[in-house]
Amino acid sequence: MNNKTDPSLPFLIRDKNIQLIRQRFDLVPLVDLADEVDALEDPKDILFVFKTCSNAVTAELFSYLSSLTQERLLQLFTDKQIVDLLNHSYSDDVADFLGELPANLVQRILKNVDASYRDEINQLLRYKEGTAGSIMTPEYITLSKDASVDTALTKIRKIGREKETIQSLFVIDSKRYLIGILTLEDLVYHSGDTSLSSLMSDDFQTCHVHTTQDDVVNLFKRYNLTVLPVLNETNRLVGIITIDDVLHVIEDIASEDILKMAAINPLKDDYKATSSWMITKKSIPWILGLMMIGSISTFAINQFESTFQSVIVLTAFIPMIMNTGGNAGNQSVALITRALATHELSLKDILYIIKKEFTTATIMAITTAFFAFIWIGILLTTQFIRFENITVLYSLAWFSSVAQVSGLVASTLLLSVFVAKLLGSLLPLLAVKIKKDPAIMSSPFLTTIMDFTSLIIYFLFANYLFNFF
């Protein structure tokens, strides 16, 4: 319900108008304000903004800034300022931005926090990116099963504000094993002397610190969770993942898949935060690799040169044959890869998939071939595509040649679309089988294989046809 207010932030900073800057902090959501701060050229201006407001506000604002701005700012901070910032941040936010910083800065920061907090952060930093451990937060409330609703509420009122969520509460036994979950609602619905053990649910999902993000997302979706407890190697509760963190993970996974399917290695950062050099580094190996693999198509054409030299019009249909096979295959790759990513399909569905894709492939191959026969007939008859022919234009023999060329391209497409569909659905499954990401069997990779396959089909058919007649 907020609108950005004039005058602009740089203007207010130049005027050192502390009062209006503070007012802006009240009016504009911090995440929007972070965009304005990110846009400031001079780090000293950013520092000025930070000094105008309270530590709790700056800690939150800091977490929204781009990693570049965070780094520039930390270089300017005194040790005292770093301590203030850290004490007002959630430990998972701190672990997040530490992951992006140069090592010397990380050292300086860790030096400035007290021992127990440092342990918490180090613990979070220990888990590999992409695991449940790396996205969990250790800030949640645990209760004992013998406690009553009133005891629980007293504890929540005392320490709840420092925790990431008090919406879900975790009941543990004396050895820190998780034995039940309850919600704030449960407490509200029951009288103060009710024992937690009678309220808590012992039927809940959990994951381990090394569970992949992908599996975490799947648990949230499948069981409509709002929170997921994370257990360590000894099955003790060490953290929780909340649904708002999962939102960002889902988007990141989808982005990675889309980039992989377009033959780019996933970027670590946003588009804006990634340099042209880094984008090139992520893209160029695929371009060059595919070019090398694609040389087999060059080789194939080279081998069949004599066929082309005798019926030169055949060259003109190479792009159409290559593209149609590639497009048809890519559609299957996208459908299957996506269904695998959302866990709708898995490797055990392989027979179902083959059966279904076989039907689809047959229908599509026949339709495409039929359409191509007519379309190429039109292109040749109208002389949009001209071809040298010894007989008289529009004679019976001429029409027979038109039918031969159209028929050749159509039957090539018939077989090539069919193969492309089956290959396009099997390659992602093969990737899963050999424990690779199916998105890697991506469009460009399949396209390159299909180019060669389609060309070979085309040449073999052509050779047969024009030697036979």
Added chain:
Amino acid sequence: MNNKTDPSLPFLIRDKNIQLIRQRFDLVPLVDLADEVDALEDPKDILFVFKTCSNAVTAELFSYLSSLTQERLLQLFTDKQIVDLLNHSYSDDVADFLGELPANLVQRILKNVDASYRDEINQLLRYKEGTAGSIMTPEYITLSKDASVDTALTKIRKIGREKETIQSLFVIDSKRYLIGILTLEDLVYHSGDTSLSSLMSDDFQTCHVHTTQDDVVNLFKRYNLTVLPVLNETNRLVGIITIDDVLHVIEDIASEDILKMAAINPLKDDYKATSSWMITKKSIPWILGLMMIGSISTFAINQFESTFQSVIVLTAFIPMIMNTGGNAGNQSVALITRALATHELSLKDILYIIKKEFTTATIMAITTAFFAFIWIGILLTTQFIRFENITVLYSLAWFSSVAQVSGLVASTLLLSVFVAKLLGSLLPLLAVKIKKDPAIMSSPFLTTIMDFTSLIIYFLFANYLFNFF
């Protein structure tokens, strides 16, 4: 924490073992049980399972079933059973499954619910798919600002269990305008006589019933929301969207983008629920359309036939030139389309994007051309690709010809990769400008344009080179 238990459900049904079926309902999460029920062949078996357990449980189980099973089951239900089912379902769940049912069944169902509930469902059915109205739920708690914490808690305890969430509470004035939001936490943290007006936050995000899902997702992400109030045309509160619904929307949007980028019109249902015919219907228009547009490449090759006939080896490099241009362009399309979809970039960033892509394009074009020159030199020198040449093998004149061909392909790639990158980043922006989905300017579409462009560059360069020397 559950494992599926033996014996299998079909076995229990055959034995009419009601007790073990009921036990299964307690042990297995309902969403997992729904998979087992979906797999039952005979609808009568499903009906049997439904009869064994309470109405509240069946209503939830029903919401997890596939739309096909839901439909088969409803056909078998008596009117009484339908009433029981509906009375125990949330109205947004009902609206969801009604949206998938044939009209006569919808009529029969609406006939069986009472008037106020019917209004609620009809209201939800009124909103177009993909809008906030279509995913909101009208089941939330409203409070008056003059109420105290105790009054609020009493109301929650009385009606809260029927509502989708009591985590967020909505304060409205006498005209149903939303004036504040508070959370259950706020109530817990404050004493019973505190007035809600002093607790509630009047600084919140809202959306309208016609807001797109895409914008809803963006609000949730940007402001870390867990709930978003939905206002109608007169700005009155009519529903809320909760974060768990957004999870599924994000996935659906990503799936749609991936399919669009592979030239398939988005499926309405999951892969499994979509027939081969429907998949063909969504895929074939693109295959045929792109084939027709691709005919310009056929035309181009046809026009330059004489060049090919004189230097026949040039034909062999057509696939390499087409693919490399296409791949390079697709990388940019994917990067820009994804950044637009996640709202990292927007149309106003156009100058930034052009500047950045210009740099990337230059680096990549030079790298690719340099690599191609060497690679094709190797292919020709090693005679992996053979070419007819009047001079003696490995003579100076022969090497000069090798350099000519490699140089021709390399300079074609230089220009074509450069154009592909720029085109690949501008086309998605153009789509946004003309208010189309950028994913439509997808890989296959760009590939088809780039094929033609690359071929023309190749032919013009070849003509110039071989007429000149």
